Amino acid sequence: MEYTVVILGAGMVGSTMARDLAGHFRVTSVDVSSAALTTLKEADPRIEVQVADLSDPEVIKSIVQPFDLVVGAVPGFLGRTMFQAVLEAGKNIVDISFPPQDLQTEFNSLAEAKGLTALIDCGIAPGMSNLLLGFFNSRMQIHSFTCYVGGLPDVRTLPFQYKAPFSPIDVVEEYIRPARLIRAGSRITLPALTELELLEFPEVGTLEAFNTDGLRSILNTMSHIPNLSEKTLRYPGHCQLMQTLISAGFFSTEPVKANGSLVRPIDVNAQVCLAAWKKSPNEPEFTIFRATAEGTRDGVEVKESCDIFDRYDPETKVASMSRTTGFTATAIVHAFFKGLIPQKGVLALEQLAANPGLFDHVLEHHRSRKVRISLRI
Amino acid sequence: MEYTVVILGAGMVGSTMARDLAGHFRVTSVDVSSAALTTLKEADPRIEVQVADLSDPEVIKSIVQPFDLVVGAVPGFLGRTMFQAVLEAGKNIVDISFPPQDLQTEFNSLAEAKGLTALIDCGIAPGMSNLLLGFFNSRMQIHSFTCYVGGLPDVRTLPFQYKAPFSPIDVVEEYIRPARLIRAGSRITLPALTELELLEFPEVGTLEAFNTDGLRSILNTMSHIPNLSEKTLRYPGHCQLMQTLISAGFFSTEPVKANGSLVRPIDVNAQVCLAAWKKSPNEPEFTIFRATAEGTRDGVEVKESCDIFDRYDPETKVASMSRTTGFTATAIVHAFFKGLIPQKGVLALEQLAANPGLFDHVLEHHRSRKVRISLRI
Numbered sequence: 001m002e003y004t005v006v007i008l009g010a011g012m013v014g015s016t017m018a019r020d021l022a023g024h025f026r027v028t029s030v031d032v033s034s035a036a037l038t039t040l041k042e043a044d045p046r047i048e049v050q051v052a053d054l055s056d057p058e059v060i061k062s063i064v065q066p067f068d069l070v071v072g073a074v075p076g077f078l079g080r081t082m083f084q085a086v087l088e089a090g091k092n093i094v095d096i097s098f099p100p101q102d103l104q105t106e107f108n109s110l111a112e113a114k115g116l117t118a119l120i121d122c123g124i125a126p127g128m129s130n131l132l133l134g135f136f137n138s139r140m141q142i143h144s145f146t147c148y149v150g151g152l153p154d155v156r157t158l159p160f161q162y163k164a165p166f167s168p169i170d171v172v173e174e175y176i177r178p179a180r181l182i183r184a185g186s187r188i189t190l191p192a193l194t195e196l197e198l199l200e201f202p203e204v205g206t207l208e209a210f211n212t213d214g215l216r217s218i219l220n221t222m223s224h225i226p227n228l229s230e231k232t233l234r235y236p237g238h239c240q241l242m243q244t245l246i247s248a249g250f251f252s253t254e255p256v257k258a259n260g261s262l263v264r265p266i267d268v269n270a271q272v273c274l275a276a277w278k279k280s281p282n283e284p285e286f287t288i289f290r291a292t293a294e295g296t297r298d299g300v301e302v303k304e305s306c307d308i309f310d311r312y313d314p315e316t317k318v319a320s321m322s323r324t325t326g327f328t329a330t331a332i333v334h335a336f337f338k339g340l341i342p343q344k345g346v347l348a349l350e351q352l353a354a355n356p357g358l359f360d361h362v363l364e365h366h367r368s369r370k371v372r373i374s375l376r377i
Numbered sequence: 378m379e380y381t382v383v384i385l386g387a388g389m390v391g392s393t394m395a396r397d398l399a400g401h402f403r404v405t406s407v408d409v410s411s412a413a414l415t416t417l418k419e420a421d422p423r424i425e426v427q428v429a430d431l432s433d434p435e436v437i438k439s440i441v442q443p444f445d446l447v448v449g450a451v452p453g454f455l456g457r458t459m460f461q462a463v464l465e466a467g468k469n470i471v472d473i474s475f476p477p478q479d480l481q482t483e484f485n486s487l488a489e490a491k492g493l494t495a496l497i498d499c500g501i502a503p504g505m506s507n508l509l510l511g512f513f514n515s516r517m518q519i520h521s522f523t524c525y526v527g528g529l530p531d532v533r534t535l536p537f538q539y540k541a542p543f544s545p546i547d548v549v550e551e552y553i554r555p556a557r558l559i560r561a562g563s564r565i566t567l568p569a570l571t572e573l574e575l576l577e578f579p580e581v582g583t584l585e586a587f588n589t590d591g592l593r594s595i596l597n598t599m600s601h602i603p604n605l606s607e608k609t610l611r612y613p614g615h616c617q618l619m620q621t622l623i624s625a626g627f628f629s630t631e632p633v634k635a636n637g638s639l640v641r642p643i644d645v646n647a648q649v650c651l652a653a654w655k656k657s658p659n660e661p662e663f664t665i666f667r668a669t670a671e672g673t674r675d676g677v678e679v680k681e682s683c684d685i686f687d688r689y690d691p692e693t694k695v696a697s698m699s700r701t702t703g704f705t706a707t708a709i710v711h712a713f714f715k716g717l718i719p720q721k722g723v724l725a726l727e728q729l730a731a732n733p734g735l736f737d738h739v740l741e742h743h744r745s746r747k748v749r750i751s752l753r754i
Contacts, residue, residue: 159621244536244618249649250627256648258640267635268645272626275633 002026003337006064008054008082009073010036013096015043016318016326017071020369021333022046030054030063054078057085064091069336071329072097076170083107083118092117094336096329098126104217108346118346122332123325124308125149125230126216127349129291131362132306133222134353136293139377140302142225144294148199148209150233151321154284161235163285164277169270171277172251174232175242179211180219182228187219193243198236201288203309208236217348233288245269284312287320307374324371331365379403380714383441385431385459386450387413390473392420393695393703394448397746398710399423407431407440431455434462441468446713448706449474453547460484460495469494471713473706475503481594485723495723499709500702501685502526502607503593504726506668508739509683510599511730513670516754517679519602521671525576525586527610528698531661538612540662541654546647548654549628551609552619556588557596559605564596570620575613578665580686585613594725610665622646661689664697684751685743701748708742
């Protein structure tokens with residue numbers, strides 16, 4: 001029997017997942033853009049395509065009906081509505097929509113009651129970061145865990161030295177939203193862009209890291225760990241520039257009057273950043289990731305870590321951010337059909353790390369797609 | 378006989394001039410804002426006030442009729458129309474409106490034909506810079522003249538370390554408009570913010586200087602000098618920040634779409650700067666100025682210079698920029714009535730520097746008002 005998978009969204013990551021899954025399952029991609037679907041169909045004719053408005057929950061409920069599994073890859077602002085519709089339609093889901101809301105708290109009972117497996121945040125960070133935290137947590141008494149992650153262009157162009165793989169306003173909001181973290185056993189918030197540190201990476205040299213609000217489900221599921229942080233990686237200098245822009249008011253949400261119309265600086269300047277942060281076609285970029293866990297095992301101090309590094313693939317022309325995000329989700333899709341995820345409910349990957357075979361399966365899945373993973377344990 | 382002077386505009390500098398002239402002449406101030414005039418009248422009841430719309434040339438022609446001399450102190454964008462109206466009304470004028478147009482080329486014949494004396498750019502720079510260049514030019518064969526000028530807050534607040542004494546969009550345009558200068562005998566243009574250098578000043582320490590487009594009339598009247606530059610002074614770091622903002626597109630004049638309306642980033646971000654650059658009430662600030670001339674006298678290399686330094690006056694609560702600009706113009710008003718300026722036509726101060734008694738009169742006028750002038754000759 002061939003399993004059927006429907007992928008909601010044919011954006012950069014949605015398309016990457018469709019192409020990755022097409023050789024293994026019967027894949028249908030759905031998107032509002034027929035152009036995106038035409039491109040996808042040309043890349044792999046085995047992929048079925050369907051044009052639909054995924055902002056309408058009734059449309060989603062009807063579309064997902066015939067499928068064994070749903071993969072959610074809609075924009076974040078549509079994520080919650082889509083997720084709820086899929087659960088109400090009685091379907092299992094692997095999600096990478098990353099909506100701002102806490103889907104676990106809101107929908108866990110519904111998923112459990114319906115006997116569904118709904119896996120959230122199945123990307124690189126969140127995603128691999130969660131799985132690795134769960135893995136380290138099963139091996140030691142962690143007292144400190146930090147995840148560092150960034151997607152950066154090979155070519156560093158001043159002043160930003162940055163290209164946005166997704167909407168600039170989402171990046172800017174990541175720089176403005178206070179970072180929730182756990183410090184000395186208490187949940188605290190710090191402004192984003194704080195606690196700047198410099199790290200060395202063999203592939204790219206020195207990068208800077210600063211707090212952003214990326215822990216998500218971990219804040220609830222791993223609250224027994226006294227120190228938990230997530231930090232964003234950029235080329236050195238980016239953080240100070242963003243702090244400067246923010247402190248000067250360029251990303252203010254207070255409207256100002258410009259030539260008679262009231263506009264919010266953040267809306268205008270996100271457009272300015274859109275232009276400044278736009279990738280050239282097929283511009284080489286990479287994804288860089290480090291998770292470090294410090295703690296004790298049998299009373300002895302231990303430190304374990306994992307580095308992930310991936311580059312733009314010039315053959316398939318797929319960005320590393322799409323690869324590392326998409327391949328984590330497709331690894332979970334395979335794991336689901338292999339029976340490696342028996343749990344029901346809304347689950348984050350840190351909760352599955354002890355599942356026999358799952359962790360090795362995900363690492364092997366990535367490595368067979370040339371994502372470099374260096375686990376130091 | 379008491380001379381009568383009408384001052385068109387009762388803004389910061391216009392008010393300062395009215396108060397400075399009130400003890401010496403019969404002064405009338407005109408402005409569209411009755412609030413500004415009320416404040417002025419309270420400061421010195423000898424000042425007559427009159428509310429009028431100075432954007433209407435017919436209004437100006439009628440207002441100036443009874444007066445011996447007009448002082449122009451309207452915003453730059455109204456400057457040309459006002460200036461023309463005053464000449465057409467047959468009146469002499471001392472102007473500090475600094476309009477972008479070349480008034481000398483356009484109106485010199487008219488002023489000469491009417492036998493009028495019309496003195497333009499009577500501020501600090503342009504103004505004192507022009508007078509000093511004329512002075513140095515009468516003393517040596519100049520091969521290089523540079524004028525440095527800045528108005529800065531005492532308190533340096535990151536990121537800009539700057540407060541705008543006038544409209545931020547005018548400051549921003551000064552950073553965007555190419556700088557015209559003379560180099561090795563040829564007129565060239567360079568981007569603004571170029572040729573950054575650091576200078577030491579005994580009163581405030583290290584400042585940075587960069588090219589801006591401030592030479593104005595000097596480009597025509599002093600084109601025999603092979604090297605002429607004007608540079609703006611700021612606290613170190615400001616130039617790089619402005620370059621960063623400009624290169625990133627924050628001051629682009631290409632409209633972007635933000636929440637449905639088309640707006641130019643420069644219009645929105647000038648408003649952002651308006652907030653960031655707003656002076657606190659009575660915030661201490663200073664004006665700093667240096668003009669250097671290098672050349673030969675009797676075949677010997679000589680270097681002469683002049684530093685001007687002035688601080689906010691806490692007694693009168695008048696900003697140093699208003700003082701140094703306004704007192705130059707009031708010095709010229711006194712000089713005009715003393716008969717120190719016999720020339721007719723549209724004239725810039727470099728053309729008057731050889732007038733007997735004028736240079737010393739202007740220096741003495743400033744010094745008696747506690748503006749510090751250090752002439753090194």
